[in-house]
Amino acid sequence: MKLYHHPLSGHSHRAHLFVSLLGLPHELIEVDLAAGAHKKPEFLKLNPFGQVPVLEDDGVVVADSNSILVYLAKKSGSTEWLPEDPVGAAAVQRWLSVAAGEVAYGPAAARLITVFGAKFNPEEVIGRAHTLLGRLETHLAESDWLAADHPTIADVAVYSYVARAPEGNVDLSPYPAVQAFLGRVEALPGFVPFVKTPVGLTAEAA
Incomplete structure (x- = not known):
């Protein structure tokens, strides 16, 4: 099993995290995004969208982080x-959609500005991040996990970019239930951390 990834990609991390939580043997293959390796013909054969992560498993190729979690x-x-x-599957799918929507356009986008120099409006994406975090806080104040009474791929999908939200100048201190949730994910057997980047609020705290 091969996982094509980039260490600074939260989408890559959620796939790497889940492979590790499952204890599956795998080979990590770093894709050099700065050199444009994700746009080269050989990589585009794996994922025509030119994005990481991609999982290759005995001839089966799965692109998109949430699809990899499902697979x-x-x-x-x-x-x-x-x-x-039906109810459990729908609950998980709801949060996978949040991971692909509100997380991507909120804390993930805010982090893209500081880590990769993306040209988003900081005030707008940080505002979106806090709207999401407020909703997560309300939900997690009443439940340890997002979609069930135990961890699911919903929690894996949401974790990475929320955990590194401070790198995008998104303060997590007003959200104790969210912080406790992050701690529960980090306590799972097989957890692998998402690399920290000294930017945004993380730089100020260093």
Whole structure:
């Protein structure tokens, strides 16, 4: 099993985190984004969208981080990470959509400004991040996990960019339930950390 990734990509981290939580043997292959390796023909054969991560598993190629989470959960044969009942499956899907939407356009976008120099409006994306965090705080004040009474791929999908939100100048201190949730994810057996970058509020704290 090969996982094409970049260490500063939160999308890559969520895939790497889940492979590790499942304890699956895998080879990490770093894609040099700065050199444009993700736009080269050989990589575009794996993912025509030119994005990391991509999972290659015995001839099966899966692109998109959330798709990789679903694939691995199904392959593991455990319904804990991805429930099969209609209500449980829908609850997980709801948060996968949040990860692809509100997380991507909020804390992830804010971090893209400081880490990669993206040309987003900082005030706008930081505002979106706090709107999301407020909703997460309300939800997590009443539940340890996002979609069930145990961890699922919903939690894996949301974790990475929320954990590194301070790198995008998004302060997590007003959100104790969110911080406690991050701690619960980090306490899971097999957890692998997302590399820290000394930018944004992280730089100020250093």
